[in-house]
Amino acid sequence: MKKHWHRRHIVEAIVKALMMFSFAIVAGSLGLILWTVISRGLPALTWSMITQTPKGGFYLGKEGGILNAIIGSLYLAGGGTLIALIFSLPIALYLETYLGDSGWGHYIRLALDVLWGIPSIVYGAFGFTVMLALGLRASLLGGIITLALLELPIMTRAMDEVIRRMPVDLEQAALALGSTRLEVAARVVTRQMLPGIVTAILLAFGRGIGDAAAVLFTAGFTDRIPTSLMQPAASLPLAVFFQLGMPYPEVQKRAYASALILTIIVLAISLGSRWIASRLSKYVLK
Amino acid sequence: MAKQATPVTTKTINEEGRTPRPSLPSRRRQDQTAGRVLFGITLLPVILVALITVGLGIRFWPILKVYSFWELVSGIVWKPEEGQFGFWPFISGTFWVTIVGAGLAVPPCILTALYLSEYARTSTRAIMKPLLDLLAAIPSVVYGVWGVIIIVPLVGKYVAPFFSKYLGFIPIFVSKNPTGYGILAGGIVLAVMIAPFIIAVTYEVLTTVSQGLRQASLAVGATQWQTIRSIVIPHTMPGIIAGVVLGATRALGETMAVLMVVGNVAQVPHSIFDTAYPLPALIANNYGEMMSIPLYDAALLGAAFILLVIILIFNIASTLVLQRMLGKRWV
Numbered sequence: 374m375k376k377h378w379h380r381r382h383i384v385e386a387i388v389k390a391l392m393m394f395s396f397a398i399v400a401g402s403l404g405l406i407l408w409t410v411i412s413r414g415l416p417a418l419t420w421s422m423i424t425q426t427p428k429g430g431f432y433l434g435k436e437g438g439i440l441n442a443i444i445g446s447l448y449l450a451g452g453g454t455l456i457a458l459i460f461s462l463p464i465a466l467y468l469e470t471y472l473g474d475s476g477w478g479h480y481i482r483l484a485l486d487v488l489w490g491i492p493s494i495v496y497g498a499f500g501f502t503v504m505l506a507l508g509l510r511a512s513l514l515g516g517i518i519t520l521a522l523l524e525l526p527i528m529t530r531a532m533d534e535v536i537r538r539m540p541v542d543l544e545q546a547a548l549a550l551g552s553t554r555l556e557v558a559a560r561v562v563t564r565q566m567l568p569g570i571v572t573a574i575l576l577a578f579g580r581g582i583g584d585a586a587a588v589l590f591t592a593g594f595t596d597r598i599p600t601s602l603m604q605p606a607a608s609l610p611l612a613v614f615f616q617l618g619m620p621y622p623e624v625q626k627r628a629y630a631s632a633l634i635l636t637i638i639v640l641a642i643s644l645g646s647r648w649i650a651s652r653l654s655k656y657v658l659k
Numbered sequence: 660m661a662k663q664a665t666p667v668t669t670k671t672i673n674e675e676g677r678t679p680r681p682s683l684p685s686r687r688r689q690d691q692t693a694g695r696v697l698f699g700i701t702l703l704p705v706i707l708v709a710l711i712t713v714g715l716g717i718r719f720w721p722i723l724k725v726y727s728f729w730e731l732v733s734g735i736v737w738k739p740e741e742g743q744f745g746f747w748p749f750i751s752g753t754f755w756v757t758i759v760g761a762g763l764a765v766p767p768c769i770l771t772a773l774y775l776s777e778y779a780r781t782s783t784r785a786i787m788k789p790l791l792d793l794l795a796a797i798p799s800v801v802y803g804v805w806g807v808i809i810i811v812p813l814v815g816k817y818v819a820p821f822f823s824k825y826l827g828f829i830p831i832f833v834s835k836n837p838t839g840y841g842i843l844a845g846g847i848v849l850a851v852m853i854a855p856f857i858i859a860v861t862y863e864v865l866t867t868v869s870q871g872l873r874q875a876s877l878a879v880g881a882t883q884w885q886t887i888r889s890i891v892i893p894h895t896m897p898g899i900i901a902g903v904v905l906g907a908t909r910a911l912g913e914t915m916a917v918l919m920v921v922g923n924v925a926q927v928p929h930s931i932f933d934t935a936y937p938l939p940a941l942i943a944n945n946y947g948e949m950m951s952i953p954l955y956d957a958a959l960l961g962a963a964f965i966l967l968v969i970i971l972i973f974n975i976a977s978t979l980v981l982q983r984m985l986g987k988r989w990v
């Protein structure tokens with residue numbers, strides 16, 4: 374049968390074309406970013422970049438690498454994630470097993486969403502203010518605490534989302550068998566949301582490691598690998614930023630390579646969390 | 660699945676040498692004590708919001724005793740050494756960059772979300788979700804590097820001359836700045852950064868429309884676009900707007916990527932090609948060295964406070980709308 378082309382069919386075709394065009398623009402510009410970082414970063418990436426700390430004159434284009442920033446970032450994000458986990462797991466469990474959808478639950482979720490929207494520069498400024506009040510200088514500890522504040526809402530919300538997708542029957546069955554809420558939280562919910570916990574941890578870790586504004590004043594920057602919590606620590610995003618700001622092309626190329634390293638770490642974490650979550654999902658009752 | 664879990668449970672109960680099960684009252688006490696402790700921990704987010712707001716507010720206070728709030732916010736001269744703290748260049752710069760960024764991001768993002776929810780095949784949708792997560796994970800400094808390498812030269816060499824030549828009669832398209840660093844470059848970088856976020860939220864909102872409604876509309880002969888326009892969009896409008904506002908607040912507070920491409924000159928911008936100096940960039944660039952100048956520290960933390968308050972207002976409003984629409988489940 375021959376299709377009659379009414380005005381609405383023409384509009385339909387135009388709109389659909391527009392949508393596919395938008396889709397292409399969005400996907401294309403995001404592809405362009407990855408391509409730019411890879412094509413600029415790969416030629417400048419050398420083995421010494423990731424195995425050496427900056428030597429004298431590194432920021433003028435001489436010898437050295439960014440091992441200090443890689444290790445510093447891992448310390449900062451690792452510490453921040455650990456502290457955030459200590460608080461966010463109990464909060465997520467309590468929200469589900471004790472509070473549910475009650476008034477308090479609502480306010481706390483709202484507070485978490487609000488915290489999640491506060492920009493990292495504000496966390497950085499707040500963290501630095503607190504550090505001044507406590508007499509702390511820019512240090513690994515300060516950076517870790519600030520990152521923990523930044524990661525707390527991300528991790529808790531991610532866990533909360535997973536718990537809420539859990540079948541209610543499971544929890545109710547445990548309660549019906551005489552478990553207390555604490556036992557449900559510790560033995561049923563935690564086990565059931567194991568993949569979700571891992572995903573949430575890695576998500577928060579990825580955010581922490583990529584954040585520059587929060588550690589700018591709180592962690593400082595140094596060419597050495599920190600050996601104590603009170604020493605300043607370098608971080609990868611800041612290494613990218615500082616190197617890019619130098620007027621020497623040699624150093625700027627290293628900034629591209631550093632950006633590539635950071636991107637690889639973050640993407641590896643993101644993909645890794647999916648893989649681990651799928652491996653762990655065998656412990657989950659569907 | 661169920662088969663695996665059952666033996667595990669029975670095993671732990673039958674395990675040798677296990678202490679006898681605690682009595683019910685003691686388990687109940689345990690439950691209540693844990694409840695109280697956990698409640699304390701759970702209040703942390705609420706306390707933190709209050710603490711950050713009050714903390715920054717207190718540090719803002721010393722400068723408010725010298726200048727009125729209005730004087731600070733509307734002042735256009737920023738010379739801390741001479742005691743002049745006008746925030747207007749920074750506030751207007753923040754809004755310029757955010758509006759350009761959101762303006763560029765919103766149309767393609769909403770169309771993309773509509774495409775994904777209404778037209779795309781299941782397989783396309785299945786790859787899109789992880790892809791969006793991946794893109795949301797890219798650090799802002801990497802977006803900044805991309806902006807410096809690609810966007811700034813593009814704006815400086817092609818976009819700005821083109822607009823000046825053909826649309827120069829419109830004031831906001833006049834280019835007096837040949838470098839490419841400026842509001843448009845910042846806006847483009849922001850648009851790409853917030854795109855995954857806006858698409859994800861809009862898509863979530865669109866999926867709340869029941870299939871029955873869509874099918875009813877299609878059954879009476881509407882085309883898919885007619886269905887979208889008269890059924891899907893009216894049902895989801897508040898959620899879409901809230902998602903866009905939420906995306907815009909991300910743009911408002913974005914620091915590093917914008918800082919790297921926006922030029923950072925303290926002036927009130929008049930064209931999308933002018934340089935700007937948004938609030939987050941102001942704080943990031945100056946916070947280390949503020950100690951020697953009186954009130955500088957209060958002024959910068961005041962900038963953080965103003966930024967925070969603007970974001971809190973938009974954020975709370977849009978979060979409440981989204982929580983209502985998505986049954987408190989939307990991330």
